[in-house]
Amino acid sequence: MAKYELPKVPYSYDSLEPHIDARTMEIHHTKHHQAYTDGLNNALANLSPELQNMELSKLLSDLNQVPENVRGAVNFHGGGYENHALFWNNMKPSGGGKPGGSLEEAINSVFGNFDGFKEKFVKDTIAIQGSGWGWLTYNQQTKKVEFTTMPNQTSPRTKGLIPLMGLDVWEHAYYLKYQNRRADYVNAWWNVINWDEVDARLSKIKA
Numbered sequence: 001m002a003k004y005e006l007p008k009v010p011y012s013y014d015s016l017e018p019h020i021d022a023r024t025m026e027i028h029h030t031k032h033h034q035a036y037t038d039g040l041n042n043a044l045a046n047l048s049p050e051l052q053n054m055e056l057s058k059l060l061s062d063l064n065q066v067p068e069n070v071r072g073a074v075n076f077h078g079g080g081y082e083n084h085a086l087f088w089n090n091m092k093p094s095g096g097g098k099p100g101g102s103l104e105e106a107i108n109s110v111f112g113n114f115d116g117f118k119e120k121f122v123k124d125t126i127a128i129q130g131s132g133w134g135w136l137t138y139n140q141q142t143k144k145v146e147f148t149t150m151p152n153q154t155s156p157r158t159k160g161l162i163p164l165m166g167l168d169v170w171e172h173a174y175y176l177k178y179q180n181r182r183a184d185y186v187n188a189w190w191n192v193i194n195w196d197e198v199d200a201r202l203s204k205i206k207a
């Protein structure tokens with residue numbers, strides 16, 4: 001029996017227009033995210049019951065516990081499964097603006113101010129070579145938020161970082177509307193960020 005099912009997108013596919021188009025959302029969710037979901041279930045079928053029953057976040061945090069012949073598949077499909085579930089919830093119709101509360105303080109303490117954070121995030125995410133994600137994460141060692149980029153679907157958890165907010169810059173995330181113009185997509189995305197959700201994730205970790 002398949003353990004994981006395709007998570008729902010909590011708004012309609014057309015409701016992030018014009019920043020992200022409905023067709024891209026539909027294909028991204030029903031085809032790409034579905035493929036990671038199926039791939040994760042297939043990979044889990046090769047694992048021991050103990051690993052099958054482990055929370056995905058724990059599995060991704062220590063991939064050395066996964067047998068070598070399945071590790072790559074768990075990294076790719078498990079990461080893809082969780083990254084996209086986060087991604088849909090990191091966005092909302094009529095989002096954008098700036099974060100408030102403890103998230104704003106956490107960002108300011110590391111990046112100086114919101115504009116400094118945004119500049120770093122935008123520049124380094126645009127510059128990712130090939131497919132990958134830009135991430136705002138939380139580092140439990142330093143107790144600070146951290147920006148990082150990750151290749152392909154590899155989770156920030158593999159580096160000991162807890163994902164708070166991610167931006168998918170695989171071409172499948174933007175090519176229908178933006179073609180080669182990744183920078184336009186990355187800049188437009190700030191209009192649909194769900195800061196309340198990101199703030200809630202940080203609060204939950206710190207609690």
Ligand code: MN3
Nearest residue numbers: 032168170173
């Ligand atoms: Mn994607």
